[in-house]
Amino acid sequence: MQPTPAPIASLDREIESLAEFDEVVSSRGSLAQHRIQAVDLTDRTPELLSVDTAGAVFLGCPMDPDAAARIRATGALVFPPVPGLPFDPYRGLLYTPGELFESIVERGYEATPDARTYAWFQQTKADGDIFASMLRAIHDDSVSDALDELLVGARVVGVMGGHALARGTEAYEGAARLGRSLARAGFTVATGGGPGAMEAANLGAYASVFDDEMLTEACRLIAKAPSFTPSVTEWATAALDVRDRWPGGGDSVGIPTWFYGHEPPNAFAGHIAKYFANATREDGLLARSNAGVVFLPGAAGTVQEVFDNATPNYYESRGEPTPMVLVDRVHWTERLPVWPLLQSLARDRSMEPRIALVDRVEEAPEALARLAGAKAL
Known part of the structure; x- marks a missing residue:
């Protein structure tokens, strides 16, 4: 019987790249009790x-069979790579746009890892295969671990809004601004990682390190493919062209899901935490928005996110309520009258100093700052 691995004391025992592996071996001379994730050790x-390697755990690390046999004999656990998958369930880092959209220019979106993973998900999500569901769960837990590591110490503002918002519109450019x-104010922008308002906010964060004219020009260039329908390939390559023209943009986070696989991830989030489980993705996005959430106009999904965020604020299950700013008074009071109900909940639990409704997107950063300085009653 293999001995039970001892608990890990700190993040410095996680190894997620070959460079980290070499540094640990060189400086410590031991891999005992370490966790090595998805590192090619051949x-x-x-x-x-x-x-x-006593007590070490190797998760999805290719290695020579003799090496694997030896480290198992010393008490390590070895979870070998799973062949035939279009994704790595043991990945140690978040996705990048280049990774998810690999080969899109040469072969089209259908050949990309993103599209192939969605196809695998479609094939396995309803077949009841415990192995497939286990792989999805391991993958999503690995993504959550990588996301938490990325956001340590970050002031995260979530930006929510409809996926149907088209490039080239005034509202899209407003969301980008x-x-x-937010990025220029020192916040980490986090979105649902998809198209529409989500893409616009990630684009704005990407543009934050350039002069103001860059964003205007970028919006003009991508407007030639206003939507991901009918062609995801054209829509995504237009964004990738912007990244190529202005490399080294500001970072932000996108948290999309293969549950809505017909909606591709956007290419402007530098770090993409893509999940199979939509519930895990939605709760995780809101829970990590520790500096507040801005809700742009949207439909059912955005309405759900408003109350998903209001619920822990109401019950104070995440500590002090986080600021919530709703943009577009007409939308949230007449088209979808969310605001009156949110106000009623806020009064009931003294949340009013943490919520605000503004008319224009340009007012949202100031409202967020004002709420962040408020004290809950």
Whole structure:
């Protein structure tokens, strides 16, 4: 019987790249009790045959069979890579746009890892196969771990809004300016990672390190493909062209899902935490928006997110309520009268100092700052 691994004391025992592996072996001379995630170790057989690996766990690390046998014999656990998958369930880092959209220019969106993973999900989500569901769960937990590591110490503002908002519209450009303002104020912008308002906010964060004219020009260029329908390939490559023209933009986070796989992820979020489970994705996005949430006009999904965020605020299950700013008075009081109900909930639990309704997107950053300085009654 294999011994039970001892608990890990700190994040410095996680190894998520070959460079980290080499540094640990060189500086510590031991891999005991470490967790090594999705690192190709086929060229590190001498190290694996010589260093202490007692209590270590190797998650999806390709390695020589002799090395695997040796480290198992010393008390390590080895979870081998799963062949034939279009994704790595043990991944240690978040996705990048280049990774998800790999080969899109040469072969089209259908050939990308993003599209192939969605196809795998469609094939397996209803077949009741415990192995497939386990792989999805492991993947999503790995993504959550990577997301938490990325956001340590960050002031995160979530930006929510409808996926149907088209490029080239005034509202799209307004959402982009919002993302830019938040990023320039030192916040990490986090969105649902998809098209529409989500893409606009991520684009704004990307543009935050350039002069103001860059965003205007970028919006003009991508407007040639206003929507991901009828062609995801044209829509995504227009965004990738902007990244190529202005490399090194500001970082932000996108948290999309293959549950809505017909909606592709946007290419402007530098870090993409893509999940299979939509419920995990939605709760995780709101829970990590520790500096507040801005809700742009949207339909059923955005309405759900308003109350998903209001519920823990109401019960104070995440500590002090986080600020909530709703943009577009007409939308939230007449088209979808969310605001009156939110006000009623807020009065009931003294949340009013943490919610605001503004007319224009340009007012949202100031409202967010005002609420962040307020004290709950």
